[in-house]
Structures are given as C-alpha cells and as structure tokens.
C-alpha cells in the first residue's frame with residue numbers, strides 16, 4: 001500500500017536499492033496498491049487489487065504486519081498503553097507490581113520522541129528482558145529502558161540493509177531540524193580485494209546539537225554489524241563531531257580504509273553542510 005518497499009524504516013534511496021535488486025531478479029513489485037481479494041477453487045488462484053489489477057498465482061505468502069493479542073493482559077487487569085501494548089515503566093514493570101512485561105506484548109516508547117512505536121523485534125525483546133531481569137527484586141537504576149531505538153537489519157538477495165533510529169523522513173515528520181550525511185565506499189582496502197563490497201551509509205543528525213538521530217546502511221555482509229555501531233552511537237547520543245574523530249580498528253582484509261571509513265565520512269559530510 002506504500003509508495004515504496006521498506007519505506008517505514010528506510011529513506012527512498014535505500015528502498016530503491018531493494019527494488020532494483022528484486023526487479024533484476026524479475027520480481028514484479030506493485031506499490032500504492034491494496035489487495036482486495038484472494039480467490040480460488042480449493043486452492044489460491046487469483047489475487048485481486050483495488051485498482052482493478054488481477055494476478056494469477058500458485059500460492060500466496062502474507063507478510064502484512066503483526067499485532068499483539070492483549071486478551072490475557074486485559075483479563076489480568078493490567079493496563080494497556082497508547083499503542084495498545086502493555087503499559088510498562090522504565091524497568092519493564094506493568095501496573096501490577098508482580099507482573100513485568102517484555103517483548104512483542106510490551107508497549108514501546110521511541111528513543112527520541114517518547115511516542116508509542118510499534119517495534120516487534122527479538123533483539124529489542126532481549127534487551128528489555130535483561131532490564132526486567134536486573135530489576136525483578138529491587139530497582140537498579142543502572143539498567144533502565146531509555147526508549148526503543150527501532151534497529152534492525154535485513155538481507156535481500158546478497159544485499160544487506162540496516163536501519164537504526166529515525167529516518168530522514170520520519171525525523172522531518174516529527175519536526176526535528178536535521179542535517180544528513182552520506183558516504184559510499186568499499187568495505188575492504190583496496191576495494192579491488194576479493195570479497196569487497198560497496199557500502200552506503202547515511203546518518204541523520206539534529207542540526208543544532210549535532211546529535212545523531214538515526215542511520216541507514218546498505219552493502220555487503222559488513223553492514224550487518226555496521227548498523228550496530230550506529231545503534232550504539234544513537235544510544236549514547238554521540239554527535240557528528242564525535243563520529244568525525246571515531247577511533248577504529250582497520251585492516252585491508254577486514255574493513256574500509258581508515259581514510260575512507262564510511263561512518264566517519266558520512267559524519268564529515270553532515271558537518272560540512274552545517
């Protein structure tokens with residue numbers, strides 16, 4: 001139904017990479033289109049779209065989002081939050097002092113806006129579970145939930161994509177005054193080495209404070225962990241100045257060149273614009 005694939009968690013230039021990759025594999029993509037009906041005699045045969053299009057099919061895989069079933073929580077008398085997930089405080093305590101909630105059923109507040117965010121990830125669930133475990137019997141302020149950084153990675157036909165925090169479009173929508181930096185490079189040096197892949201990094205910063213709000217990466221396998229560096233930067237609220245002087249380990253076979261480290265170059269690009 002959206003104008004592009006993955007557009008809730010990536011900016012357009014990253015969505016386009018995915019679309020190009022799928023089209024190169026002869027995948028037909030229908031955007032801005034809603035499935036109206038799935039029909040067949042004994043098995044699925046045809047999918048009907050609301051704009052009148054029809055497609056013959058052998059099978060259908062539905063991946064249309066998931067919501068938590070609040071029945072058990074409601075029966076237990078626990079309050080739900082705004083997004084209908086179970087309301088929890090910074091220590092994952094529900095409104096019942098003997099019940100904690102973590103994971104897909106627990107309500108989540110965005111790291112920067114504190115608004116409800118519909119994040120359902122195993123990695124987020126695990127971080128929350130560690131917080132709940134640490135605070136089961138008494139509150140240890142050193143482990144509290146400071147908000148959910150929507151951070152995830154995916155893999156599409158050899159292309160790794162990662163997103164953390166706010167995208168440029170979601171940051172603008174929320175009213176943040178932003179500046180973005182982009183860098184592209186190779187993840188080994190020289191880039192002609194066997195197994196090198198292109199890497200594209202985009203970082204979004206608050207223009208006035210320089211603090212990182214989000215980031216996206218696309219490229220080879222190295223992007224799977226690169227997005228976690230960006231996630232850590234968000235969690236620690238580092239600025240583009242901090243990232244411009246990032247101290248990192250580099251090796252020809254393992255990483256981008258120290259002079260061309262994409263996270264640093266993307267931070268420099270943003271700083272230059274300011």
Ligand SMILES: Cc1cc2nc3c(=O)[nH]c(=O)nc-3n(C[C@H](O)[C@H](O)[C@H](O)COP(=O)(O)OP(=O)(O)OC[C@H]3O[C@@H](n4cnc5c(N)ncnc54)[C@H](O)[C@@H]3O)c2cc1C
Pocket residue numbers: 072102103104105120121122123124125
């Ligand atoms: C296809 C798919 C791929 C995914 N890939 C990723 C990924 O790559 N990375 C990532 O981070 N996340 C991924 N996720 C999301 C991730 O799986 C969920 O966010 C995560 O499992 C949530 O953990 P949870 O413990 O909160 O809930 P669940 O894993 O859903 O566990 C809830 C458990 O409670 C049980 N249960 C429910 N009701 C009752 C009851 N009344 N009594 C007793 N037990 C009950 C259920 O049977 C279930 O075992 C993926 C999800 C799907 C569906």
